[in-house]
Amino acid sequence: MAQSPDKSEAFVREGEISVELPAQTDAGVYFIGRIHTPWQTRKECPKNAGEARERGTVCTIELDPRWQPALKGLETCTHIILLYWMDRVQRDLLVQVPSTYGVGRGTFSLRSPVRPNPIAMSVVKLLKIEGNRLEVVGVDCLDGTPLIDLKPYFPSVDSIPDAVVGWHAGRNGPKD
């Protein structure tokens, strides 16, 4: 089971607010596979999903063979939704000061991996599926990040081209 780091002043910048986490979790997730990328450190990673897409790096998802039959039909999708577990971050920040902005913002208004449940959602382009391996473009995470779900992307409900993130308007793409 992934452990979050102990709450520590060392993890809280000026202007940030942390919280005492609940004594226990309420449900358990299975790691169903791993995402393989060329990036071993956060510094090497694309800054966000937009940059990942621009770079165009092909990354590989290796699904635990136990779940392989559940891929049936997914190969007909051009894009898929990945949910993955950011297993190397703290979970106790309510307000964060991303270095890109220098302004405190609520965790739920950011796509930062630091959140009570460190689950990232990315829409990626599916190139191919061979056995239990998928090749995708658009991942921005560290090598070895645990996968927790794959879903088909339905533009009819998932695509909202005119949605606005007011605090971010005029900038380019999400940054954490």
Place this chain on the structure above:
Amino acid sequence: MAQSPDKSEAFVREGEISVELPAQTDAGVYFIGRIHTPWQTRKECPKNAGEARERGTVCTIELDPRWQPALKGLETCTHIILLYWMDRVQRDLLVQVPSTYGVGRGTFSLRSPVRPNPIAMSVVKLLKIEGNRLEVVGVDCLDGTPLIDLKPYFPSVDSIPDAVVGWHAGRNGPKD
């Protein structure tokens, strides 16, 4: 902690494939709030996110007050991503035969709540935030469903209008 029902023939239709779940989970999630909807049974629920949006029912998210400061800035968003925990479903089906289709499809090619990690992702319209309560349109879940994350929706990376789900092409919106 949410328990999945015991694996049982009663839960497996003809053409479906189930799997033995791993002996233990790998990480824990906190339920950070609850989603309140008018629907007490699956029969009453909208069939999918498309139908939820058409109905236009305003639903309320009640965030645990512990996390309320993390909402700061989210009120500037027109649309948000909800991740929630489908706590009343089995988790062991690899291939499912949704009654809508009558054809077996892999769990990861469907948006069905039945999956190894029963996490649903919905893009909803944000109407307002007051204290720890959010009013949204587009939710299709049962009353009381546990919330696990809120994120801003960035069209620059989340909106792919021309994505295709091949097996579904020609139908209207996702159905489970």
